[in-house]
Amino acid sequence: MLNRLNGDKRLKEVKLDNHGLPSEAALEARMRPGGFSRAGFLGPNEKLREVTAADAETLRNLNLTYADIASRLDALIAAAEASPAHQARLGPLECEVRVHQGFQICPWAPDPHQAQCSAGQGVRHGSVDWRVTNLTTGEEMKGPGLIVHLIRDHHFFEGPLSPNRVDPFQLAHLLGFF
Numbered sequence: 274m275l276n277r278l279n280g281d282k283r284l285k286e287v288k289l290d291n292h293g294l295p296s297e298a299a300l301e302a303r304m305r306p307g308g309f310s311r312a313g314f315l316g317p318n319e320k321l322r323e324v325t326a327a328d329a330e331t332l333r334n335l336n337l338t339y340a341d342i343a344s345r346l347d348a349l350i351a352a353a354e355a356s357p358a359h360q361a362r363l364g365p366l367e368c369e370v371r372v373h374q375g376f377q378i379c380p381w382a383p384d385p386h387q388a389q390c391s392a393g394q395g396v397r398h399g400s401v402d403w404r405v406t407n408l409t410t411g412e413e414m415k416g417p418g419l420i421v422h423l424i425r426d427h428h429f430f431e432g433p434l435s436p437n438r439v440d441p442f443q444l445a446h447l448l449g450f451f
């Protein structure tokens with residue numbers, strides 16, 4: 274899941290829009306399997322716009338904001354990162370992180386070879402994978418640390434066909450929002 278950006282010409286020729294951000298087509302190219310990550314942020318034919326629209330609907334129905342979900346997950350991952358054993362417990366939620374040597378680059382980064390994305394509150398937890406268990410319900414989910422930034426600042430949970438998808442409905446239930 275770590276990035277291998279060097280030597281991939283496609284990623285160096287990305288067009289930026291008027292705001293200096295990658296165009297939707299460029300973003301989707303970065304998100305395909307073998308783009309910014311081997312597994313991909315989107316399946317081969319998924320559309321970013323459709324994926325984010327469906328997830329927005331899910332959050333509306335749950336009456337939750339992106340920040341609500343991201344900040345609860347953020348707190349769990351941060352607590353686990355700060356612990357020598359790389360695990361922490363907050364109430365009924367137990368979080369364990371695995372630390373990697375490299376770090377994931379956000380697909381929205383304007384110049385991914387030079388700098389990490391600075392949208393919103395910026396990338397956090399880009400070097401870890403996490404697993405959260407709800408000890409009350411027995412539910413468990415895992416995902417990349419980068420998802421906190423993707424959810425909070427880009428409203429993106431990855432595509433349903435990506436192995437790194439963190440489904441918003443399941444995540445909200447795991448974290449005890451309903």
Ligand SMILES: [Zn+2]
Pocket residue numbers: 379380381382390391392422426427
């Ligand atoms: Zn970003």
